[in-house]
Amino acid sequence: MEMDYFKLTNKVAVVTGAASGIGYATAELLAEVGLRVILLDIDEVKGMQAARTILESGYQAQFIKCDVTSAANCQAVSEEIKQSYGNIDVLFNNAGIIKRKTVVDLEEHEWDAVIDVSLKGVYLLSKYIIPIMAEGTGGSIINTGSGWGLKGGDKAASYCAAKAGVVNLTKAMAIDHGPQNIRVNCICPGDTDTPLLRSEAQQLNLEEGSFLKDSAVNRPLARLGTPQDIAKGVLFLASDLSSWVTGTELIVDGGGLA
Ligand code: NAD
Numbered sequence: 001m002e003m004d005y006f007k008l009t010n011k012v013a014v015v016t017g018a019a020s021g022i023g024y025a026t027a028e029l030l031a032e033v034g035l036r037v038i039l040l041d042i043d044e045v046k047g048m049q050a051a052r053t054i055l056e057s058g059y060q061a062q063f064i065k066c067d068v069t070s071a072a073n074c075q076a077v078s079e080e081i082k083q084s085y086g087n088i089d090v091l092f093n094n095a096g097i098i099k100r101k102t103v104v105d106l107e108e109h110e111w112d113a114v115i116d117v118s119l120k121g122v123y124l125l126s127k128y129i130i131p132i133m134a135e136g137t138g139g140s141i142i143n144t145g146s147g148w149g150l151k152g153g154d155k156a157a158s159y160c161a162a163k164a165g166v167v168n169l170t171k172a173m174a175i176d177h178g179p180q181n182i183r184v185n186c187i188c189p190g191d192t193d194t195p196l197l198r199s200e201a202q203q204l205n206l207e208e209g210s211f212l213k214d215s216a217v218n219r220p221l222a223r224l225g226t227p228q229d230i231a232k233g234v235l236f237l238a239s240d241l242s243s244w245v246t247g248t249e250l251i252v253d254g255g256g257l258a
Contacts, residue, residue: 006239009034012085013238016068016125017095019046021194022144025227026092026234027051031059033235035090038081040066040125042095068095068121078128087136090238091129093122094144096162098196100203103157111158118162122169130177138181142237143170145186145249147257155204163188167249174247183246185237190253191215192225221254 013030017023018039031037031054039054041047044065051063062084066077081088096118099110122143133139148156149163167186174184191197193212201211216224233252236242251257 004034006033006235006241008090008239010036011089012036012038012081012087013090013092014038014040014081014088014125014129015092015094016040016066016121017144018063019043019050021196022189022192022227022230023092023094024050026094026231027061028054028057028059029228029231029235030090030092030238031057031061033239036060036085037062038085039063040068040077040095042067066125068093068125069116071124071127074121074124075128078125078132081129082132088129088132089136089139091126091133091139091141092144092234092238093125093141095121096144096146096196098156098159098200098203100155100159100200101157102155105155106158114158115162115165118159119165119169122166126173130173130180130182133182134177134180139183140238140242141173141177141182141184142234143173143184143186145170145188147188147190147251147253149186150188150249150251150257170249171247178246183237183242185242185245185247186249187230187233187237188249188251188253188257189230190219190225190251190256192227192230194227197224219254219256220258223254225252225254 013035019041047063051061054061146163149167170186201208
């Protein structure tokens, strides 16, 4: 494959929730195709290690600690990236958390935490990064939704609400910022083997092995997603291959929603 096939060489990508799972796999893939990747996460130890691993493979990566629920933090980090890199071409708003509870069982602080990380975080970082993108030549923003942003799910009320919010926030952002040559799309993963998915077994008091097996068979392709499966979808949305795609969602779920 031609080296600059994706037309992303030396472009700058910001990835949130990049210390683990889907965020890490995406940071790795974007770095492999030539982007300079800034990994953001609240977990400093895992985030530093993640960036080091990518650097040691010979690609360009930097970790900056960022809590996406903090406006001050998002603003300062965006400014720091602008100072160091000049502009930002790709933003993957991916950090998210889940609580497997009904509205009756959710404590108010648990409801707030899920909405703050998974929905408000998308708004906050975009608020500070979009003006930087717009000063350059535009860019591509990818928000992580979920199959459960498109349909309901059991015992995940705040998460379903947050992810449905992300799906429609994506469309609103696409409409507002298309004229600045900024495309905004959503990736909706199905069950993907990450620490988040495994934590759900514990939250539901289920044995992890059987929970993962049940999740895997519940779809035409009859296996769990890998973080790399999702990263490939993000790469498509980040790259010129999706040059006329905006305001929509890409479902990557082994056919689960079908
Ligand atoms: P993960 O737990 O492996 O990774 C999430 C990362 O987000 C962690 O590194 C965590 O430290 C970070 N994070 C949490 N709070 C943060 C904050 N306030 N600021 C910055 N970073 C923060 O989970 P994952 O499965 O890779 O999930 C990534 C995204 O994919 C989430 O939005 C999740 O809802 C979504 N998703 C996952 C699945 C799945 O089955 N794994 C399915 C659909 C959607």
